[in-house]
Amino acid sequence: MRISKLSNPTLGRFVLPEQRELYLRMKEDEKLVHMPVLEQDELESFQYQLRDAAREDYAVTVTWWQSVKGELGTTRSMWGVVKWIDANARRIKLVNDEDVQWIPIGCIVSVRA
Structure with missing residues (x-):
């Protein structure tokens, strides 16, 4: 099987670390999404x-x-016990064995028991 240079543009040429980092950052940006409604x-x-x-x-x-x-x-997802609901700041404190996270209530997209 022969790989064409069109399907893999980096094949056969030297890529600077800065170019590779920029390419990877662009690929990461493609994974970003708008906040679900x-x-x-x-x-x-x-x-x-x-x-x-x-x-x-x-x-x-x-x-x-x-x-x-x-x-x-x-x-992002995290499991834990809800230790505090801050109604004034509209956030919750989620705690598990490894982490503590304050999560804005307006950004929550799913809760599973």
């Missing part, structure tokens, strides 16, 4: 699950969107 009933469901998890002290998995470049970002 959620329905009101989904948001209310998340808030109910978070309050219940905090009250009953059981673990949940929270997925949230995090801005990377302006309106583009990535989603």
Whole structure:
């Protein structure tokens, strides 16, 4: 099988580390997404699950969107116990064995028990 230079433009030429880094950064930027738009009933469901998890002290998995470049970002997930719901700052404190994370309530896109 023969690989053409068109399918792999770096084949047969020297690439500077700076060029490679820029190329990889551009590929990472292509993976960024806009914040998902959620329905009101989904948001209310998340808030109910978070309050219940905090009250009953059981673990949940929270997925949230995090801005990377302006309106583009990535989603992150973490499991843990909701230790605090800060209604004034509109964020939750999620704690597990390895990490503590303050997550903005407005950025949460999924909560699973």
